Amino acid sequence: MNYTTLCDWHKLHHEKALFGRYITTSHIQPLIDQLPELFQVKSLGYSVEKRLIQSVTFGTGPIQILGWSQMHGNESTTTKALFDLFRWFATHQDQTEVKHLLNACTFTMIPLLNPDGAEAYTRVNANQVDLNRDAQNLTQPESSILKEAYTSIKPDYCLNLHGQRTIFGVGSPAKSAIVSFLSPSQDELRTVTASRKIGMSVISDLNEMLQQFIPGSVGRYDDGFNLNCVGDTLQQLNIPTILFEAGHFPGDYEREQTRCFMFLSLIRVFESVLLLKSEEIGDSNSYFAIPENKKCYFDCIIRNVNIPQIGVTDMAIQYEETLKNGTLYFVPKIAQIADLDDFVGHKELNFHQKEIQIPEGMQLEVGTNLENLQANSNLPTTFSVKSNNLL
Ligand SMILES: [Zn+2]
Structure with missing residues (x-):
C-alpha cells in the first residue's frame, strides 16, 4: 500500500x-x-x-x-x-x-x-x-x-x-x-x-x-x-x-x-x-x-528560574488530565523542582535567573496547581494552558 x-x-x-x-x-x-x-x-x-x-x-x-x-x-x-x-x-x-x-x-x-x-x-x-x-x-x-x-x-x-x-x-x-x-x-x-x-x-x-x-x-x-x-x-x-x-x-x-x-x-x-x-x-x-x-520528557520545563527560598533552579510542569462535568481539562502542576539537564520539555522557557513572581501565600512545590498562576505572575503567555482540551 x-x-x-x-x-x-x-x-x-x-x-x-x-x-x-x-x-x-x-x-x-x-x-x-x-x-x-x-x-x-x-x-x-x-x-x-x-x-x-x-x-x-x-x-x-x-x-x-x-x-x-x-x-x-x-x-x-x-x-x-x-x-x-x-x-x-x-x-x-x-x-x-x-x-x-x-x-x-x-x-x-x-x-x-x-x-x-x-x-x-x-x-x-x-x-x-x-x-x-x-x-x-x-x-x-x-x-x-x-x-x-x-x-x-x-x-x-x-x-x-x-x-x-x-x-x-x-x-x-x-x-x-x-x-x-x-x-x-x-x-x-x-x-x-x-x-x-x-x-x-x-x-x-x-x-x-x-x-x-x-x-x-x-x-x-x-x-x-x-x-x-x-x-x-x-x-x-x-x-x-x-x-x-x-x-x-x-x-x-x-x-x-x-x-x-x-x-x-x-x-x-x-x-x-x-x-x-x-x-x-x-x-x-x-x-x-x-x-x-x-x-525523559515533561510537558513544560522552566529553566534557570529564581524561586523564593530555593534559588535558581529548573521547574518541571506536567498537565494532569482532569474530568469535570464531562469536559477534560489539562491542569498544570509542578512535577519537579531540580536541575533538569537530563530532561526535555515539550515546551521550554528560560527565565535567565529572573525571579518568578507569585501571589502572596502561594508556595511553589511539587504538586502545586499552577492553573491561575499565569494571570498573577510574570510567566509569559507561551506557558498558557487554556484548559478545556485546547492548549
Ligand atoms: Zn494502557
Missing part, C-alpha cells in the same frame, strides 16, 4: 464524530449502530457498571486477528483509529488489495473494553482494577470478556491497543515517543521465542513505515515480564501479540495526529501478517535497533 496516500485519505475522511481524548460509550455507540453490512456486531457482555461491551468483526479469511482498545479507559487514541479503519474498509472494500485482506483475514475488534473507565476517564475499571494486571486472576467481568473472546476466536495474532503519557522520549538527543511498540516477553528471561519473533518482525515493518512520517520518534516499550499482563499471557500461549502505545506528537494534546499513525500502523500490521512466512522470520535485530522508551 502507499502510506502517503493512506495518510492523505485519513486527513480528509477519518471518523469526525470522534475527536479529542474523552471517548466513551455514548460517543461510539451511534457509530457502531450505523456500521454498514460489511461489519458484524456482537455483544460480548457487560462491564461492572453494566455498560455493553461489543466486538466488530469483518473479513472472511482464515487468519484470525483480534484487537482491543481502551482496556485502560483513558487511552482513547487507538479507539479513534479503529473507527477510522472501519470507515476505510467500508469505503475501499471493492479495491483489489482490500478484497485480498478481507479474504485472507477475519478481523475482530473490541473498540472499548473498559467503558466504565472511559466514562470516568481513568486507567482502571469501576472497581479500581487495572485490567492489564488481571489476565491471570480474571477478577473483573471485562477481563473474563476478553478471555472468552480470545478463547473462542483462537486468534493467530493479537493487537493490544494502548496510549502512553507525554513523559516518554526516544533516542539521543531525545525526541518525543510519538508511537511505541512491544512484542511482550513470555518468560522471565525475555527469551526471543518463535511467537515473540513474529511480533518483532511485524513491529520492524511498522517502524520502517512510520519512519517516513515521524523519523526518530518510534520507541520500543520495556519488555519486563509480567504474566498478569494480557500481552504476556497471550504470548505465553504462543499467540504473537503486539502492544501499540499511542504517544504524544508535539503540540497535539488531542492526539489527532497520533491517531493517523495508529491508523496507518493497523493497516501495516495486516499487510505484514499476510506477507509473513514463518520459515523466513529470523530477524529480531531490526526490532532491537528501535530505541527503547525512556522517561
Whole structure:
C-alpha cells in the first residue's frame, strides 16, 4: 500500500464524530449502530457498571486477528483509529488489495473494553482494577470478556491497543515517543521465542513505515515480564501479540495526529501478517535497533528560574488530565523542582535567573496547581494552558 496516500485519505475522511481524548460509550455507540453490512456486531457482555461491551468483526479469511482498545479507559487514541479503519474498509472494500485482506483475514475488534473507565476517564475499571494486571486472576467481568473472546476466536495474532503519557522520549538527543511498540516477553528471561519473533518482525515493518512520517520518534516499550499482563499471557500461549502505545506528537494534546499513525500502523500490521512466512522470520535485530522508551520528557520545563527560598533552579510542569462535568481539562502542576539537564520539555522557557513572581501565600512545590498562576505572575503567555482540551 502507499502510506502517503493512506495518510492523505485519513486527513480528509477519518471518523469526525470522534475527536479529542474523552471517548466513551455514548460517543461510539451511534457509530457502531450505523456500521454498514460489511461489519458484524456482537455483544460480548457487560462491564461492572453494566455498560455493553461489543466486538466488530469483518473479513472472511482464515487468519484470525483480534484487537482491543481502551482496556485502560483513558487511552482513547487507538479507539479513534479503529473507527477510522472501519470507515476505510467500508469505503475501499471493492479495491483489489482490500478484497485480498478481507479474504485472507477475519478481523475482530473490541473498540472499548473498559467503558466504565472511559466514562470516568481513568486507567482502571469501576472497581479500581487495572485490567492489564488481571489476565491471570480474571477478577473483573471485562477481563473474563476478553478471555472468552480470545478463547473462542483462537486468534493467530493479537493487537493490544494502548496510549502512553507525554513523559516518554526516544533516542539521543531525545525526541518525543510519538508511537511505541512491544512484542511482550513470555518468560522471565525475555527469551526471543518463535511467537515473540513474529511480533518483532511485524513491529520492524511498522517502524520502517512510520519512519517516513515521524523519523526518530518510534520507541520500543520495556519488555519486563509480567504474566498478569494480557500481552504476556497471550504470548505465553504462543499467540504473537503486539502492544501499540499511542504517544504524544508535539503540540497535539488531542492526539489527532497520533491517531493517523495508529491508523496507518493497523493497516501495516495486516499487510505484514499476510506477507509473513514463518520459515523466513529470523530477524529480531531490526526490532532491537528501535530505541527503547525512556522517561525523559515533561510537558513544560522552566529553566534557570529564581524561586523564593530555593534559588535558581529548573521547574518541571506536567498537565494532569482532569474530568469535570464531562469536559477534560489539562491542569498544570509542578512535577519537579531540580536541575533538569537530563530532561526535555515539550515546551521550554528560560527565565535567565529572573525571579518568578507569585501571589502572596502561594508556595511553589511539587504538586502545586499552577492553573491561575499565569494571570498573577510574570510567566509569559507561551506557558498558557487554556484548559478545556485546547492548549
Ligand atoms: Zn494502557
